[in-house]
Amino acid sequence: MGDSAAWDAIAADAIVVGAGPAGAVAARRLAEAGLDVLALEAGPDLRAHPAAPLPAWRLPLWEEENGGAVSPARRIPADDGAAGAGVAQVWRGRGPGGSAAINGAAWTPADPRALERWPGSEGEGWPERYARGLERAEATMRPVAVPASTLAGALADALGRPLEPGRLTIASEAGQQSGSQASLGTSPEGSRRNPWTAYAPESAGARLRCGARVRSLLLSGGGRPRVGGVLLDDGSRLIAQSVVLAAGAIDTARLLRAAAAELEDRRLGGPAELLAAAGTNAREHPEILVDVPAALAAELRRPDPPGILCGRIPLDIAGRRLEVRPYEVPFDVAVAGPTVGASSGLSAGVPAGPLADSGVPLQVGVALLDPRSASVVDERAVRLSDRPDASDAVALGAGAEAIGAALVEIAGLRGMERRGPGGGELRRHRGYSQHLYGTAPMGITTDVEGRVPGLEGLRIVDASVIPTGPGLGIGAGPYASVLAVAEELSTQLAGELAG
Structure with a gap:
């Protein structure tokens, strides 16, 4: 894309922001559905630096x-x-794998008591959806x-x-x-086990660009606000049919808050108040x-x-x-x-x-x-x-x-x-x-599919969407849950975009 300020090229059908656990899942599932997928990772490509593998007890x-x-x-x-x-x-x-490449590798699924209180969805609730996503995640990660x-x-x-x-x-x-x-x-x-290696999105056709930090989402108005791509720190503007945020609870929240400010500054309407609330009730x-x-x-x-x-x-x-x-x-x-x-x-x-x-x-x-x-x-x-x-x-x-x-x-x-x-x-x-999780929780900032109501072209599939509040959350470490939720939300999005 170079440094052009013009939106004159399509980067991909879907841009996945972040190559951590949720990004690995999203990139793989979208690419498997036949979509052109570009994953952007702010960190370096550590695969270019041969490393002596560590036992899992080393952090x-x-x-x-x-x-x-x-x-x-x-x-x-x-x-x-x-x-x-x-x-x-x-x-x-x-780098590819994100926090899963440095954590304790503990696989602890969510407490069923917490899942029963998650926001529901048409036809089935999150206990069933979570179980399905967890089964797929375990088939790949092999705890x-x-x-x-x-x-x-x-x-x-x-x-x-x-x-x-x-x-x-x-x-x-x-x-x-x-x-x-x-x-x-x-x-x-x-x-x-690194989830980027385990899910191997590139073997399904996805592309990965490291050292590509997303500065902001590209927004357009025209009646109903839409995310049409991303702006990188180097000035590149990359356009896609859908942008998938998998940057983690911190960076995803900051991108959403920046989008809220832009919606207000440009008077584009839309869910500025919802987006401005991102990151205010995390756990x-x-x-x-x-x-x-x-x-x-x-x-x-x-x-x-x-x-x-x-x-x-x-x-x-x-x-x-x-x-x-x-x-x-x-x-x-x-x-x-x-x-x-x-x-x-x-x-x-x-x-x-x-x-x-x-x-x-x-x-x-x-x-x-x-x-x-x-x-x-x-x-x-x-x-x-x-x-x-x-x-x-x-x-x-x-x-x-x-x-x-x-x-x-x-x-x-x-x-x-x-x-x-x-x-x-x-x-x-x-x-x-x-x-840290729940910076854009389901039922508040996002719906049960990771959408921000009133803002098209955007999905969130990472730890940000885990619900927070009395009796909510996951009642366990988030690693397995991030993958299980990303599996379910990414599979749903892949069906929508490929259809």
């Missing part, structure tokens, strides 16, 4: 300039309203059941709650034998980490875990849904730093004996899966728990107390020191699960 989070390596992640500063004037860090993936740790089993017994063994989207010999090479890619065993899962007593961690730590989280324990306290997470690796050890070698390209070095006694404690997390505190994404900032609800802190605190008591009980049964270092209380660390 490749580092700054781009660290060691001169090309980072697969970007760090977004965020305000933490629950901590007063605190500052949090939000990590997101960059693998992994054994939970001894610590996870002991915690479940002490809490009197069932242990749910983990499932991870990691490459495995069993998965390679049960799925096609085209759908599974060629990742070494034990490494996280994030707050989490408290409790340090495991050193002697107990040394006894229960396993040397070669398949992932950072291999089991979880649902915990209901006073009607609130929480999840206990016995992490297999201390986060200070799991976060991988880059090393660059002349022969191996980019690699994230694993220190000798990484899971031996490093002096860094194991941690057990408790996350609140039905948060009432609202987070905000706008043009300038991400503000987590911007409108805090005091009941969230109460529920989280009760969960942390339950974990602390369980750890003390486990240590006591094994004849160990029952307290933390120096005989004090077990240390706690407050943070978030990196699960």
Whole structure:
């Protein structure tokens, strides 16, 4: 398209903004339907930088300039309203695969109780649609059941709650034998599976352009506003019959808010108020980490875990849904730093004996899966728990107390020191699960098909559309749900456009 300001060429039948999990699904399903699809990814094409694959328990989070390596992640500063004037860090993936290329690979479908309250649709509701999308997503991503740790089993017994063994989207010999090479890619065993590689949209005819950051949506009026394409940072204007936003909860919200401002400035009419509300009622899962007593961690730590989280324990306290997470690796050890070698390209070095006694404690997390505190994404900032609800802190605190008591009980049964270092209380660390969602939720900003009412030519298929509000959400980590919802919405859109 060059730098021409004229809308003089058609880029594709459909432009997919973002090559993360939702973008991989959308690009694949639309291309399979015979449509000309162009996927735009703001991040670099990391496939051009040969990387040493990491085991799934390693989290490749580092700054781009660290060691001169090309980072697969970007760090977004965020305000933490629950901590007063605190500052949090939000990590997101960059490049094909998006955040799924840097996450813990945990596959945890939505809580059915939450799905029953999602906005309905004609003929069938979201519980049925979600199940259908999840089945398709699992057929491609092939989550693998992994054994939970001894610590996870002991915690479940002490809490009197069932242990749910983990499932991870990691490459495995069993998965390679049960799925096609085209759908599974060629990742070494034990490494996280990248959804862009797994869905392989390019093999279905889709095109991918990396380093293409979308600055804004191209809007036209004429009675009923329409999205006719996108404007890139380099000035290129790309036109399509349909634009599909799969840029993630943060970037999708910012594009929608920019569109609202343009609709008002140009007096095009349309749903400016709906779009301006994007990002104002999002959700994030707050989490408290409790340090495991050193002697107990040394006894229960396993040397070669398949992932950072291999089991979880649902915990209901006073009607609130929480999840206990016995992490297999201390986060200070799991976060991988880059090393660059002349022969191996980019690699994230694993220190000798990484899971031996490093002096860094194991941690057990408790996350609140039905948060009432609202987070905000706008043009300038991400503000987590911007409108805090005091009941969230109460529920989280009760969960942390339950974990602390369980750890003390486990240590006591094994004849160990029952307290933390120096005989004090077990240390706690407050943070978030990196699960931001619901910046353009169904039933408010979008309808049940990911459309913005009153704005043609646009669909949203990513974590933005997950409903928020009392009793809504997903009651689980969002990774599996993002793929399941994207499957359903993209398949529906493909049928409409191809028909």
